[in-house]
Amino acid sequence: MNLQEIINNLDLKVLTEPKDFSAIEPTCGYSSDLLSCVMAGAPHKSIWVTLQAHSNIIAVATLLELSAIVITEGAMPELATLARANEEGVVILSTEKPTFNVIGKLWEMGFHC
Amino acid sequence: MANLIKPFRTDLHVHTVLSPCAEVEMIPPLIVEYALDLGITLIAITDHNSSANIEAVQKAAFKTPLNVLPGMELQTREEVHSLCLFDTIEQIYQLQKLVTETLPPIKNEAEHFGEQFVVDETGEFIRREEQLLLVSSSLSLNDAWKFVNDLGGLFIPAHVNRKAFGLLGSLGLVPTDIQIEALEISKHLNPEDAAKQLPQVRGYPLIQDGDVHRLDEFNGKMTLYLEAPTIDEIRMAIHNNNGRLVGFS
Ligand SMILES: [Zn+2]
Numbered sequence: 249m250n251l252q253e254i255i256n257n258l259d260l261k262v263l264t265e266p267k268d269f270s271a272i273e274p275t276c277g278y279s280s281d282l283l284s285c286v287m288a289g290a291p292h293k294s295i296w297v298t299l300q301a302h303s304n305i306i307a308v309a310t311l312l313e314l315s316a317i318v319i320t321e322g323a324m325p326e327l328a329t330l331a332r333a334n335e336e337g338v339v340i341l342s343t344e345k346p347t348f349n350v351i352g353k354l355w356e357m358g359f360h361c
Numbered sequence: 362m363a364n365l366i367k368p369f370r371t372d373l374h375v376h377t378v379l380s381p382c383a384e385v386e387m388i389p390p391l392i393v394e395y396a397l398d399l400g401i402t403l404i405a406i407t408d409h410n411s412s413a414n415i416e417a418v419q420k421a422a423f424k425t426p427l428n429v430l431p432g433m434e435l436q437t438r439e440e441v442h443s444l445c446l447f448d449t450i451e452q453i454y455q456l457q458k459l460v461t462e463t464l465p466p467i468k469n470e471a472e473h474f475g476e477q478f479v480v481d482e483t484g485e486f487i488r489r490e491e492q493l494l495l496v497s498s499s500l501s502l503n504d505a506w507k508f509v510n511d512l513g514g515l516f517i518p519a520h521v522n523r524k525a526f527g528l529l530g531s532l533g534l535v536p537t538d539i540q541i542e543a544l545e546i547s548k549h550l551n552p553e554d555a556a557k558q559l560p561q562v563r564g565y566p567l568i569q570d571g572d573v574h575r576l577d578e579f580n581g582k583m584t585l586y587l588e589a590p591t592i593d594e595i596r597m598a599i600h601n602n603n604g605r606l607v608g609f610s
């Protein structure tokens with residue numbers, strides 16, 4: 249399943265620069281708001297669902313080459329964070345829905361790993 | 362003649378009965394007595410998101426060798442605890458105003474979280490704090506850092522090595538888009554081991570406190586060498602400037 253399909257199905261807002269999301273295939277999914285857990289546990293190139301919007305999410309995403317970060321409950325990163333994400337090529341997506349609903353929907357779509 | 366640099370045995374992270382997780386013994390006269398018994402002459406009162414008992418402890422310490430700085434253990438929206446330390450009550454009340462406005466309106470339920478008592482300098486009950494203090498302000502770490510810094514205070518992420526509410530647990534790394542001046546480690550971690558075990562803290566000055574919730578939790582292992590117990594002097598000690606320094610025993 250590619251990132252464009254996920255964006256469409258979950259009606260996610262793209263906060264970073266547009267790119268060819270259909271060419272990005274997340275390997276797996278992960279969720280935690282503790283960045284120390286994400287650094288230790290998120291699979292390489294996976295999609296990460298969190299409500300943490302602190303700028304350190306970019307460093308973590310870069311480190312693990314994550315396919316995308318989905319920020320839930322409408323939490324908004326600062327503009328400087330989005331600028332850094334664009335520099336590093338990190339995709340940030342946003343939704344008003346809580347993390348539980350996002351993961352449930354991904355699972356329902358058949359995105360299992 | 363210039364003042365002399367003197368040793369101050371220091372604990373900059375002390376709770377009172379206002380913090381729901383602190384024991385009822387954490388009243389001003391006992392805090393002063395126990396600190397002095399350990400030879401501690403400088404403390405900061407740092408209740409969770411609150412400052413209402415600071416003046417009572419300052420009064421209890423009046424005419425004793427114990428210096429009491431106003432502080433707060435602020436919980437920002439990243440679920441990170443940071444010490445905000447100041448010289449004056451006016452400064453902490455400015456921070457308090459902002460924090461009060463940014464806490465979610467949730468009432469404390471003492472049977473679940475613990476009592477939140479505001480007391481006088483003898484430890485006599487004045488009132489219960491109604492607002493639950495063990496919650497995150499909607500302030501971001503970066504905004505809080507800026508506000509405290511602009512007020513002339515010192516902003517030090519607390520117990521960074523702890524998984525719960527520690528900077529490294531919640532945010533993985535020390536943020537580099539703000540200028541964090543120092544990090545606090547908890548008393549169970551030897552400062553020398555900290556740099557070995559936690560590569561993220563390398564290069565940052567460390568302080569070590571008791572995170573005192575009970576009278577027997579004063580740390581007493583950190584000594585600051587200062588001319589006077591002020592934020593400017595503590596800042597110099599943290600940065601090892603002008604002969605001021607931080608020592609551990
Ligand atoms: Zn804490």
Ligand SMILES: [Zn+2]
Nearest residue numbers: 374376434572
């Ligand atoms: Zn504490």
